[in-house]
Amino acid sequence: MNVKRFTARTSREALALVRQALGEDAVVLSTKPSGDGVEVVAMAPESMAQIERMATSAATPAAPATAPASSRAAATRPGPGRPGVARTQSARGDAVAAPAAESVEDDIEQLSMSTLSFQDYVRDRMLKRRQVALQAESVAARAAVPVAEVPAGPLAARMAEAPAARPAVAMKRAQPVVQPGHAPVLGTLHSESAAHVSLHEPPVLREEVIVRTPAAPAAEAIVARRDQQDMMNELRSMKGMIEERFGALAFMEKLQRQPAQARLTQKLIDCGFSPALIRKLAEGMGPDVTDEMAWAASVLERNLLSADREPPLEDQGGVYALVGATGVGKTTTTAKLAAAFATRYGASHLGLITLDAYRVGAHEQLRAYGRILGVPVHTAHDRASLEDLLDLLSGKKMVLIDTAGMAQRDTRTRELLDMLGHRSIHKLLVVNSAAQGETIEDVLLSYRANTCRGVVLSKMDEAVKLGPALDALIRHKLTVLGVANGQRVPEDWHRLSSNALIHRALRPTIATAYRMDASEVNLIFAAPHHQSHGMASHAALMEHA
Known part of the structure; x- marks a missing residue:
């Protein structure tokens, strides 16, 4: 099996390397980001043909030579008193033969495009497996019901016309090794199946699956979009939370590096000012400020409008x-x-x-x-x-x-x-x-x-x-x-005046129980903060600082 790994800066360059090395019919198995850019795993078309041959040989195993063909023919041919057995064995033959005939051939046709992504390949494979599972469940349900209880209909009529055709087709696809003495019996089975081959192209069960499959991709697409939307909402929430936490940590780290801002923050909190206004004042205070409270009082005084004049x-x-x-x-x-x-x-x-x-x-x-x-x-x-x-x-x-x-x-x-x-x-x-x-x-x-x-x-x-x-x-x-x-x-x-009001606000007399120390200030600024009404005024406030 010729499987190679290609690494490039972009997906386009990686696919160009794949086509150059393996040809236009190369099969892309996977793509994922790597340290150097994008890593693409691809396989040559000859390897896919080899996989097809291996899958075909595995899907058609030879029967033991010691088993008499006549007994197998008798077991598969429905008799007057054994309708249920014939239906069960016929259903099993179709359930085994259908995936073997379709899986690899359909994949070869779908993988003929060199730009087919590995995700589409996996999704198609999963859909086919689900169809096979639905076929098997339908076969088992029909086999469990007696023939007399099945309502007359188009599908039931076709099955009643050729009860031995489905087992015969299954035996034909299995290609058993038959002893020479039982060759006439096998020939009889082949002739009977040839007489009714038109009734089973396409098979009855495949028609039922075709009726049901259009709703499955739509439902899966809706579920996939819903999951993707939920994931995006969670990612946005996590991003906002991380940004808020890192912003609070950065602010508190800045306060620790600059004790004057930390003292100003604690005093303004004790005076009852909002955290949003305190944050703007602390961020706007320069390193050359010696008296932080006098500086804050002057800034607040210039921004408070008063009619005293x-x-x-x-x-x-x-x-x-x-x-x-x-x-x-x-x-x-x-x-x-x-x-x-x-x-x-x-x-x-x-x-x-x-x-x-x-x-x-x-x-x-x-x-x-x-x-x-x-x-x-x-x-x-x-x-x-x-x-x-x-x-x-x-x-x-x-x-x-x-x-x-x-x-x-x-x-x-x-x-x-x-x-x-x-x-x-x-x-x-x-x-x-x-x-x-x-x-x-x-x-x-x-x-x-x-x-x-x-x-x-x-x-x-x-x-x-x-x-x-x-x-x-x-x-x-x-x-x-x-x-x-x-x-x-x-x-x-x-x-x-504004000066009198600000000085009155900056000398609070609060009880000790309501006073916060330096370590408790983190509880306020570690909480998420949002853009509230009046933040434009805060920006203007910094212009007057």
């Missing part, structure tokens, strides 16, 4: 609607703004409207502040009444609208925002600075913070960490219009 809201005037989640202090903030305006310009130039008609007695708090200031409070139940009140108060320098508190995931939040869609209304989003970072993020998205005039930070006196709120404002590029740090009206209303 603009005229205050009470001086600008206009129509302002205070919106926000439940219990963030919208009514109290409205009263503080109203008191600050009335103190400077007088109550006659101020208008107050409340939309909080959902809760019983909810508008009474604002009415109490209005009585103190000497300003009537109007109630609007829908958009039409709100527009009428705005027309009525159009001569006022400042109009404040107090809205009902709704959870950020309440379905009525969208209705409230649509109600405040009048072109003259400026929305002020009131955010609880003591809330968690995830909650603040959800509030900013639900109340469409990008369409608001700015943000008011409330309950600063209750906030242990101011970092989460400022982190969200930096990422969404929102302006801080004012802060509220108490219940007093109007004493607890302030306008702070």
Whole structure:
């Protein structure tokens, strides 16, 4: 057997070497990558012919010379009382002879192309073996059923017309060695099989297999595509996990090599800033930075927008609607703004409207502040009444609208925002600075913070960490219009600069149980991180660093 191995840089070059050495009719047995490129194992066509002869001789073994031909003929010829035996032996003869006559010859025809891949060859061989197995199962099932129980049909009629033809063909293909004294019996069998040879070309069982085989490749193709898709999904998942883990390891290794970045990371985590913002700050800090906290404070201060250098809201005037989640202090903030305006310009130039008609007695708090200031409070139940009140108060320098508190995931939040869609209304989003970072993020998205005039930070006196709120404002590029740090009206209303807010956020007083040491920082940065909303702001933040 002439089997050779060829190695080249590419498959095309390897196949060219195969054709040059073995000819155009060479048979490619396998292809696989190697250290030098691609390795191809091929065989000469003469070796394939040798395999064909060996397979043919193995498929037609000679019968023992001592066995009388007459007894074998009698055993294969069905008699009146032995129909089941004749059917069984006939089926066995076809099951053995069919693969021997088809396997090698069909393979020679399919392998005549020199570029036939080894994978196609193996798949064809497996399909043929499966067809042979289906034939054997069908033969066994038919042989187990008595002749009387088989329903009359085209195939049954053909089998009934020539019950001895199938055993005769099987004996003819087997080519037994017969003693001279029994030659007439063998000749009789050959004559009987020749008389009915037209009934068995193609054989009956092959017709049944041909009917069933078209669905098999389609089902196998579907299963193969599904397995391939599952494998690709697993590979993508593994690739993403490996990239995330290696990225986290690289970041932590960088922190270990640069102690200043490690200290900055730990302090910012204690202040409540998000890991995404901390990662950007740590990566942007240069090696020449001596005071990492002062450097981080300057970067955060330049990226936090504050209205401390603009005229205050009470001086600008206009129509302002205070919106926000439940219990963030919208009514109290409205009263503080109203008191600050009335103190400077007088109550006659101020208008107050409340939309909080959902809760019983909810508008009474604002009415109490209005009585103190000497300003009537109007109630609007829908958009039409709100527009009428705005027309009525159009001569006022400042109009404040107090809205009902709704959870950020309440379905009525969208209705409230649509109600405040009048072109003259400026929305002020009131955010609880003591809330968690995830909650603040959800509030900013639900109340469409990008369409608001700015943000008011409330309950600063209750906030242990101011970092989460400022982190969200930096990422969404929102302006801080004012802060509220108490219940007093109007004493607890302030306008702070970005510098004051950042320094307030960088000096947290957290309990020891919630403080993380250097070794526990790995737990945060070893977790997978994804591109989240506001990462574009982080990139812009690094430009200002």
